[in-house]
Amino acid sequence: MNSLFLTLLSLISAYQYYSYQEIIDTFKKLEVDHTDIFKLYYPTKNLDNLRYLDCGDEECQFFYAEFAQNPNVNDLPTVLIAAGFHGDEVIGQNVVTELAKYLTSESKLEFLNNRRIILYPMVNPYGYYHKVREEMGKDANRDFNIDNPSSICFQTNAARGLAQVYNKYIIQLGITFHGGDNSISYSWGTYNHKQNGLATESPDDNAMEMIARIMKDIAAENTHLQIQKYSMGRMTDLVYEVNGGYEDWAYAAGWEKTNSCGNRNSEEYSKPSSNARALTYLIEAGFQKQPKSNTLGTIETTNQILQNWPPLHFYDEKILTKYQQSYGNINRNFMASLSLIDLVKPYLIVKWDGEKELILNFGGCYSITKLTIIRSDNTSIIKDQNTTGIWDQFNKGYVVPNITKNDLFEISYQCDVQNFKTQRNPDPKLPPQSYFVQSRINNTYEYQFDKYLIQNTNKILFRINVSQLNQTQMNQLFENQQFSIYVTQSSKEGQDQQIKINNNSNNKKQHIWWLLAIFILLSFVLTILLYKYCSKKQEEQVMEMYTIQNEVKL
Ligand SMILES: [Zn+2]
DSSP states (O other): OHHHHHHHHHHHTBOOOOOHHHHHHHHHHHHHHTTTTEEEEOTTTTOSSOOOOEETTEEOOOOEEEEOSSTTOTTOOEEEEEEOSSTTOOHHHHHHHHHHHHHTSTTOOGGGGGOEEEEESOSOHHHHHHTOSSBTTBOGGGOSSSSOOTTSSSOSHHHHHHHGGGGTOOOOEEEEEEOSEEEEEESOOSTTSEETTEEOBOTTHHHHHHHHHHHHHHHOOBGGGTBOOOEEEEHHHHSOOOSSOHHHHHHHTTTSOOOOOTTSOHHHHHHHHHTOOOEEEEEEEESSSSOOGGGSOBHHHHHHHHHTOSOGGGGOHHHHHHTTTTOOHHHHHHHHHHHHHHHTSOEEEEEEOSSSOEEEEEETOSEEEEEEEEETTSOEEEEEEEEEOTTSTTOOOEEEOSOOTTOEEEEEEEESHHHHHOOSSBSSSOSOOSHHHHHHHOTTOEEEETTEEEEOOSSEEEEEEGGGTTSSSOOBBSTTOOOOEEEEEOSTTOOOEEEOOBOHHHHHHHHHHHHHHHHHHHHHHHHHHHHHHHHHHHHHHHHHHHHHHHHHHO
16 A cells, blocks of 8 residues: 555656746746846847747747856856756756756755756757757857857857857856766866876866766666666866867856957857856766656656765665666656756755754855864864765764853864865866855855855854754854854754854954054054154253263263
């Protein structure tokens, strides 16, 4: 009876492929139902000389959605999930549509509240409608102005539309979904960064690799559905090198040499090109471009896993077997996308046993360095400790012992700084270039593009008041960052709470310290001046006496 129920449930909640029209209808309905947080944009609307692309009775529609709980906050870290450069590679378009439905649903995860997520379900709608790879005979993923002979870039509406996203937002992390292979790959994938047949390392290679590993791990494998583990590496090595590929453009057009595109209006693409420094992943989402429907997985599986986010249990084989029948092609790529969205910003999860231990889990990070915990009476509990974030497979949380109800303390740490700084043979020989890595490793980093802004997340600081751990309002945030902390009581009630943070009092304190420092400095200078003045006077008196004495002698 029980197994019959489970079979029925998985049948009802099985993922299905959406048609071209269903994707449009789904996004438009979500916009109507969630106007404050989910907005559609039509990136080709103001472009000249577009090709006419026919999708049935009407022109093909280019659109993407912006999801943000607070879209007007100008420093939200921004992630772009794009799919469907090649219209016959169909997993990605469906993953992105499921992400849109999930993000706007009531069950969303709290870490999503402080992020801007751009969902671009069909980069090449013509291809998806007609079930063909190219946009009317042209490959949109060879159409960007990087490592590309001039006069053959930005010919397709698809490439021109996607570039417009970079005309508006500062994209920090990105995925582009393809199909036909089973890999997660990253820069380089151009001819001009190749040596002895292999890709050279980009300046951000270490960060690229670490994050790819996290996505690969969560995408797991499922022998029941003939899904293998993703391989991972650089694009030239795993897929092949191309001219004018989107991934290298998105990562490097902002700092590498770009090409002009013949007659194409350079105003249209020069600004977005100058703003492209996103760590961007190519996911080849399975050996088949259109896997069978019964390998897509179920919504029920996604929901079960999300109840336990962060999904540490993926490393626990007993728990993994629970999902083995139904962790399908949509599930695994949905989870890989969420892990990337998670990583764009550090946050802290605090669990309290209600007695004397706190457990800290560091979200948005793989490894933690310089973890320092200081009590309000200035006694340090931990100093300069290294530990791991939620994506480390051995992570069970960091235990802070001997906590009492009245404690007030401060937690500071660095998130992935050491790993991201490390380089072996960067080509070209430059420090990391992506916005994402620079903002983590450089403690004065700031970048502004029109109304949007990225600030450094080099040092992270939270203040925790233990007596308020069960209440909604509690902590303050350090440095102008807006971090979310959510507190989970490990008691039975187990309700997660979102904590809003402000740093006003901290700023005030900083001002007082500055004033005090200036006052001390001024007093010091005055004392020296006074002393010099007095010694001079004394010297003059002595000289006078000396002169007088001399005169007397004469
Ligand atoms: Zn492709």
